[in-house]
Amino acid sequence: MTANQLSTHGLDLRYGDRLIVGGLDLVLPGGAVTAVVGPNACGKSTLLRGLTRLLAPAAGTVALDGADIHRMPARALALRMGLLPQQPVTPDAITVEALVRLGRYPHQRLLSPWSAADQQAVEEALRRTGTEELRHQPVDQLSGGQRQRAWIALALAQDTDLLLLDEPTTFLDLRHQLDVLDLVAALHSEAGRTVVMVLHDLGQAARYADHLVVLKDGQLAAAGAPADVLDAELVKSVFDVDCRVIPDPETGTPLVVPKGRAKRHTAVSA
Amino acid sequence: MNDVVRSAKPLGSPTQDPATGRKAERSRIPLVALAGLVVLCALVTVSVANGEIPLPPVEAVKGLFGAGEPGTVLVVQEFRAPRMVAAIVAGAGLAVGGALLQRLFRNPLASPDVMGVTGGASFGAVAMLAAGASQVMMPLAALGGGLLAAVLLGVFGWRSGTSVTRLVLVGLAVQAGLSAAVSFMVVSFPTELAGSALQWTTGSVYGRTWTEVWSAGGAVVVGLVLAFVLHRRLAVLDLGDDSAGTLGLNTHTARLQILVIAIVLASLAAALTGPVAFVALAVPHMVRFLAGPPTAGTLALSALAGAVLLLASDLVAQYLLPVSGLPVGVVTATLGAPWLLVLMIRQSSSVNRSVR
Numbered sequence: 001m002t003a004n005q006l007s008t009h010g011l012d013l014r015y016g017d018r019l020i021v022g023g024l025d026l027v028l029p030g031g032a033v034t035a036v037v038g039p040n041a042c043g044k045s046t047l048l049r050g051l052t053r054l055l056a057p058a059a060g061t062v063a064l065d066g067a068d069i070h071r072m073p074a075r076a077l078a079l080r081m082g083l084l085p086q087q088p089v090t091p092d093a094i095t096v097e098a099l100v101r102l103g104r105y106p107h108q109r110l111l112s113p114w115s116a117a118d119q120q121a122v123e124e125a126l127r128r129t130g131t132e133e134l135r136h137q138p139v140d141q142l143s144g145g146q147r148q149r150a151w152i153a154l155a156l157a158q159d160t161d162l163l164l165l166d167e168p169t170t171f172l173d174l175r176h177q178l179d180v181l182d183l184v185a186a187l188h189s190e191a192g193r194t195v196v197m198v199l200h201d202l203g204q205a206a207r208y209a210d211h212l213v214v215l216k217d218g219q220l221a222a223a224g225a226p227a228d229v230l231d232a233e234l235v236k237s238v239f240d241v242d243c244r245v246i247p248d249p250e251t252g253t254p255l256v257v258p259k260g261r262a263k264r265h266t267a268v269s270a
Numbered sequence: 271m272n273d274v275v276r277s278a279k280p281l282g283s284p285t286q287d288p289a290t291g292r293k294a295e296r297s298r299i300p301l302v303a304l305a306g307l308v309v310l311c312a313l314v315t316v317s318v319a320n321g322e323i324p325l326p327p328v329e330a331v332k333g334l335f336g337a338g339e340p341g342t343v344l345v346v347q348e349f350r351a352p353r354m355v356a357a358i359v360a361g362a363g364l365a366v367g368g369a370l371l372q373r374l375f376r377n378p379l380a381s382p383d384v385m386g387v388t389g390g391a392s393f394g395a396v397a398m399l400a401a402g403a404s405q406v407m408m409p410l411a412a413l414g415g416g417l418l419a420a421v422l423l424g425v426f427g428w429r430s431g432t433s434v435t436r437l438v439l440v441g442l443a444v445q446a447g448l449s450a451a452v453s454f455m456v457v458s459f460p461t462e463l464a465g466s467a468l469q470w471t472t473g474s475v476y477g478r479t480w481t482e483v484w485s486a487g488g489a490v491v492v493g494l495v496l497a498f499v500l501h502r503r504l505a506v507l508d509l510g511d512d513s514a515g516t517l518g519l520n521t522h523t524a525r526l527q528i529l530v531i532a533i534v535l536a537s538l539a540a541a542l543t544g545p546v547a548f549v550a551l552a553v554p555h556m557v558r559f560l561a562g563p564p565t566a567g568t569l570a571l572s573a574l575a576g577a578v579l580l581l582a583s584d585l586v587a588q589y590l591l592p593v594s595g596l597p598v599g600v601v602t603a604t605l606g607a608p609w610l611l612v613l614m615i616r617q618s619s620s621v622n623r624s625v626r
Contacts, residue, residue: 074515093562102505105519
């Protein structure tokens with residue numbers, strides 16, 4: 001019942017001497033879309049690196065369905081969990097299709113040839129992300145939104161039940177942000193993937209996530225359904241911003257509206 | 271995190287059809303490979319037909335395969351073929367070693383002859399020669415020297431976050447220091463050894479024997495095969511450590527494996543030819559220019575192009591230059607110096623990428 005559930009127990013993550021995430025006990029529900037939010041430098045991306053084994057914990061454990069991920073073979077973990085890093089490195093002049101094909105790496109043995117199953121997974125990933133027409137184009141010549149979709153396609157070709165995305169909407173304009181988030185929502189609702197993503201925009205997080213994890217200074221500030229946890233008090237304590245939280249007129253999910261601070265704004269809102 | 275390639279480039283220029291552009295690029299690899307093979311066959315023919323006694327090309331090629339006059343067979347198989355095969359195998363080894371290092375470090379200057387590996391290999395070989403070891407030990411000695419250079423480079427040049435430019439500069443210093451040590455040992459040798467030691471200062475394929483070609487050359491071929499077996503890992507490494515790690519690749523192990531293969535290839539090639547310059551540095555760029563971005567196919571092309579370049583340079587040194595007896599390393603170094611300058615200038619004007 002708890003398939004694809006990530007959990008941490010007393011997790012400490014450090015860079016050298018610096019403690020970034022301290023004593024974190026967290027459960028990220030399987031089969032849901034979880035958004036991790038928090039102010040800059042609160043440890044969101046570090047947490048994602050800890051969850052994907054890119055960073056070994058200084059203390060505590062990370063478990064996937066109860067099994068310590070640091071005791072799993074790298075390939076076995078890569079078959080269950082994929083990550084889109086915040087700033088992925090695009091190889092020189094690589095085409096979209098060649099990039100997406102690399103997502104099949106954990107499915108291949110050292111000398112195994114490219115299989116029909118591999119090609120099928122790549123086609124499916126290209127189709128889902130709408131990058132079929134771009135397949136022969138070099139990734140470094142695409143627009144930001146197209147490039148992000150190509151990278152998501154790589155993670156999809158990996159064919160994992162769990163998908164982690166580190167700020168997938170950063171550097172994108174509003175329309176492309178929504179395109180990416182709609183794609184993520186479809187991956188969850190149509191393909192049944194468990195998604196964990198770091199987001200900056202609280203309103204988008206509330207709209208697209210079933211579960212919200214709020215971090216502050218490497219500590220858990222709140223966790224739960226967006227409607228339950230996101231209120232003015234939380235935003236004040238975590239982001240130090242005075243605001244009102246109102247129902248989103250479109251979706252009814254919580255919408256954070258900062259109080260006016262500059263004079264010209266206070267005049268209007270008063 | 272500095273090696274970000276999220277450059278904010280605009281959409282590809284609308285005048286260029288990307289689909290056809292890709293098709294043209296794809297079909298270039300077999301075409302370039304075919305051209306390379308034709309040139310290589312021509313060079314092989316020239317190589318076996320010429321010498322102290324010029325032979326008709328058809329007779330010479332027949333002799334290469336053991337057919338025809340016994341005298342011709344002897345001359346071609348025992349005197350001319352080893353030198354020719356040494357140039358081919360060493361050229362391929364140097365070029366693939368260079369291609370691997372350049373991709374691993376994401377820097378066009380990262381090549382075994384710039385970073386001290388071939389200098390180290392020569393140093394190892396000359397030191398063994400001075401100690402009175404037999405020719406059979408040369409590949410091992412060269413390999414040890416190449417690894418020594420890599421360790422020196424690691425000790426002096428490597429700090430986490432160090433820029434590759436710094437690494438290259440330290441590599442140049444290592445190469446210069448080891449070459450100086452080689453020259454010192456060569457001039458202090460007794461005269462009867464000085465002749466055979468000379469190849470270690472500039473690189474030469476003069477007087478190679480089948481024993482040397484089989485031992486070092488065989489190992490180079492094994493290294494080449496391993497490079498292709500591990501190519502998929504290299505492609506995943508190109509994605510950066512985070513993506514490669516989440517795809518299940520142990521990035522440290524994979525990087526070390528490919529680094530060792532590159533050093534082994536370059537060192538053993540240097541065991542055959544001495545520190546021949548330019549081949550490892552330039553061939554990957556030429557292939558990139560002719561056949562497009564790096565794939566397993568272009569790696570194979572690099573091997574072919576390296577073989578062509580070294581064999582052609584050796585023929586130029588033997589027959590086209592007015593001064594006879596020049597080692598092939600002089601020809602490649604003459605080509606290499608301006609090439610290195612151009613690369614340095616282009617490198618300093620573009621954005622420096624660093625490697626973790």
